[in-house]
Amino acid sequence: MASQIQTINPATEKVIATYTRMTAAEAERAVEACQAAFEKWRLVSLEDRAAMIKAIGQTLRDNREEFAALMTREVGKLIGDSRDEIDLCAAICDFTAEHGPEELAPEEREIPGGTGVITYAPIGVIYGIQPWNFPCYQAVRYSVANLMAGNGVLLKHASNCTGSGLFLRDLFERAGLPKDLFTVLVIDHDLSDEIIAHKLVRGVTLTGSGDAGRAVAQKAAWHLKKTLLELGSNDAYLVLDDADLDLAVECCAQGRLYNNGQTCVNAKRFVVTEKNYDAFVERFTEKMRACKMGDPASEDTELGPMSRTELRDELAQQVKESVEKGARALCGGEVPDRTGAFYPATVLVDVKPGQPAYDDELFGPVASVIKAKDDEDAMRIANDSRFGLGGGIFSKDVARARELASTYFDTGMVSINSYNVAIPNMPFGGVKDSGYGREHGGFGMKEFVNAKSLYIG
Template identity: 75%
Template structure:
């Protein structure tokens, strides 16, 4: 592997920057420096930690223009989406600063002959391996929770957004976070394995594919280290018999192309009952045909490039394999002849088991529409997946939709009559091959702490 990381603008194919990878020794030294910073940080009062995190949120907003532009340049996000991503990151800081001291406060319980104290003690350095699709948010989601908990944080970001990771580090430190407490590692996969095994690293979290999750969990498990995994998905959005069809079409289009279709919780499979199928397909396809890929910095653009040409080509292979196995493309499905990592908004029908469009995650602007007999069959198909991150239900009967969401949808998150990505005050995570563990909503702050029991015996 090259000793250099090169970032490329996926809209133009032009080189942005080159960075030197760390040697194994340099990476080990960085872990030790992070651990030393943790040894002080763990003793800072909860309020003091919260004040620094609140300041990070403010500094993110102060740096929004520069960070948003860099994110768009590195991964092709629409500039308006990059700016909204920074707003979400700032909101995470605000929520954590406001609620962290309460979530992590000591608890007391009555025990025989005394008092029991539960204290949430930080455990040490937490290593995060993160993807490119949300260069700021993916790092912030685990980093802020763990800094609030008193831990140190290491980040191995996707190479394509190396600059964004380094800018985040600088933002954190400008806001008052001690140097080295949030450390960005510019390393290859072999060095990453050594970081997982490093005895100063006490936990590992990864956002990525289920394949990557299994490999990382195996390596961490061999070292008896806890993991939190947020993996891929092929989220199903179910259009029931009594759905508001206009709302369903509008929301499902937006949910499929959000972030250029490269989000773990994008709406990906659209399961529509017989009563609505033909009308949904016609309206949905018409809407997708109108979406023209364009300059991600233009406010009018709805669909930018994919993050790189290799991933675009992988997506196209999945589309072609689905077509070979019986699916039909109603629009898109062709690689445009132009520089950059472009792919059109695509609609596939006649999608069935055995096709990548049914079984796997299509990480790009490709929609899979599946016909269901009725509401019961639609819910069956929605759960007929090895994944279980998010999903959605469209129905005018909100009480019934809530019951289906709570009792029958086998996912970590469900949206009713809408599309949601993440909320700072609600848990985020999945089940089955979509991983385990939770972030946001206060849950992430307790994933990597020692819930320590202290027994105080009455004199």
């Protein structure tokens, strides 16, 4: 008998639903069905693909409340954040539908003695391995771009949001997408490796940890398949000498606690110059301490549970080890005595290299505050990381901050005097151990296409 998956509400620790994993034979048939659907979809015009993507966006809006409630039950997201996630995904569909035909249109170039044409041809079935922290967005982000490009899409979602993956499949088909073109594989990691190796799978995209990225990239590379990896980070937000402290404190708290602190581009390390350090720490700690933790389905809750108790316990261990190595917790720092995978908003100071709070990603509501001598030292500390996904700069001199961000900040995305998660018309992705490849902004539509050269004499 095939193994079972149970989804559990992290706020109540009660079982939501039980699902049966696919057998190898069932997964094989699913891949073949996706390939068959792709063979027809690849012949659909760019304009008709765009119309379908537009319809998916509207169907997301039409089912916003039901889908948001499901995500909150499965992974503990604040209900407001769940609604915002649906809105973002619908906006991604709108952007893709509007700009996809232009991005993927053939291009003509002059060549000696004739005309050169570049076409962007779909390559086949693309396999996505996605995490639980954004059950709708993580799947929509890569699938909509690849459907626009003419590819077929497979999704292996995190087991604790299996219901969300299946809901999204049904929603796509309700919008009119051909059956099997977007296929959810309810499988384990061993069978996932077989899917990566499958002859019909032409590319693999993963969002997850560095270890998962290395394993998937190695497996795909052995089979000569392209990968796109969006991995973790410990994004640094710099509070420079001339920063607006009111704005910095507000945005940094928002950036650390958004999505219960479980976002790859959360603000995680706060590098503050000596001039502002004491004032920032006092006001930032006060704001974090006042954060109301509770039922994520309640409209007035500010911090919900983490997605699973074992992940909460891993975070608690990282905090404990950091404190043992010299860090101090100014608020939070202890697992509360209550049902659910809750962890309080926590501020750590005296954070130094060698501590998890400095070196690693703390995937939960824990802020690492680091003192810098001056602006130059702050940038040095920000880049003193094996990660490079996002980051931020707070400075009243916007021109200088822009120069620092574009020239010196070794990361894929930088927010200046703000905190941003993802915007459909801007590329999303990182460098170093945060992965490679870009999504959004038109870039994602061309990650898995064949840029084909035609030489016409």
